[in-house]
Amino acid sequence: MGKNKKISSGVKVGLIAITINIITVAVYIYQTNLMQKQQHASVWPYLEWRIIYNQDDGVVLKVRNNGVGPAIINKAAIKLNNNPVPVLDSLFSKLLGTTQFPHLTAEVQNRVLPAGESINMIKVVDPKWAELLYAKVNESNFEMKICYESIYEDQWVCTGTIVKESRCN
Numbered sequence: 538m539g540k541n542k543k544i545s546s547g548v549k550v551g552l553i554a555i556t557i558n559i560i561t562v563a564v565y566i567y568q569t570n571l572m573q574k575q576q577h578a579s580v581w582p583y584l585e586w587r588i589i590y591n592q593d594d595g596v597v598l599k600v601r602n603n604g605v606g607p608a609i610i611n612k613a614a615i616k617l618n619n620n621p622v623p624v625l626d627s628l629f630s631k632l633l634g635t636t637q638f639p640h641l642t643a644e645v646q647n648r649v650l651p652a653g654e655s656i657n658m659i660k661v662v663d664p665k666w667a668e669l670l671y672a673k674v675n676e677s678n679f680e681m682k683i684c685y686e687s688i689y690e691d692q693w694v695c696t697g698t699i700v701k702e703s704r705c706n
Contacts, residue, residue: 580606580687582652584695588674595667596674600645600683601655608650608685611692611705613658616680625659632673638666645683 583604590596602608615622622628625642629635641660650656661667684705686692694703 576689580689581691582606582608582650582685582687582693583700584608584610584650584683584685584693585698585700586658586681586683586695587697588671588679590667590671592664592668595660595662595664596671597657597661598659598681599655599657600650602650602652605652606687607652609688610645610648610650610683610685612682612684613644613646614682614684616678618678619680628659629670632677633666633670639663640666650685 581604582602584600584602586598586600588596588598615625615628617628617631620631622631625644626636629638629640639661641657643656643658645656645658648656659670661670680696683695684692684703685695686705692703692705693700694705
């Protein structure tokens with residue numbers, strides 16, 4: 538009988554040791570998952586775009602990274618009245634009937650935008666053209682989607698000040 542008790546005690550100790558090991562592994566897995574999420578959050582880019590107009594500075598379509606990490610911009614797609622706009626100058630042709638006016642443009646596609654930085658996609662400082670462009674944009678159905686990712690390849694789509702986690706198609 539004494540021998541059976543020792544075996545029973547040994548089995549009990551073994552089962553307790555295995556249980557402790559399983560719990561320890563589960564805690565390590567949980568901690569690793571938390572650390573990974575924290576790493577991803579520490580470099581989270583957050584893009585927003587807005588059209589800004591005032592009589593002194595003109596009109597600007599500004600894309601800004603308000604996040605804490607760089608935004609790798611994959612795609613930028615503009616639609617005007619539900620029709621795709623392949624290049625910025627064709628936007629001006631559709632809205633104003635011309636591209637022959639003083640303006641600056643910059644593509645954002647295939648660029649990296651550091652945290653806290655911005656890009657002026659469109660800038661028109663001439664008061665006459667700025668007011669006209671701003672009025673025409675507001676009269677139309679202007680849409681822009683920017684698909685971007687973090688250095689960990691997490692992806693989002695920005696449609697102005699609204700950002701949703703989404704794969705870039």
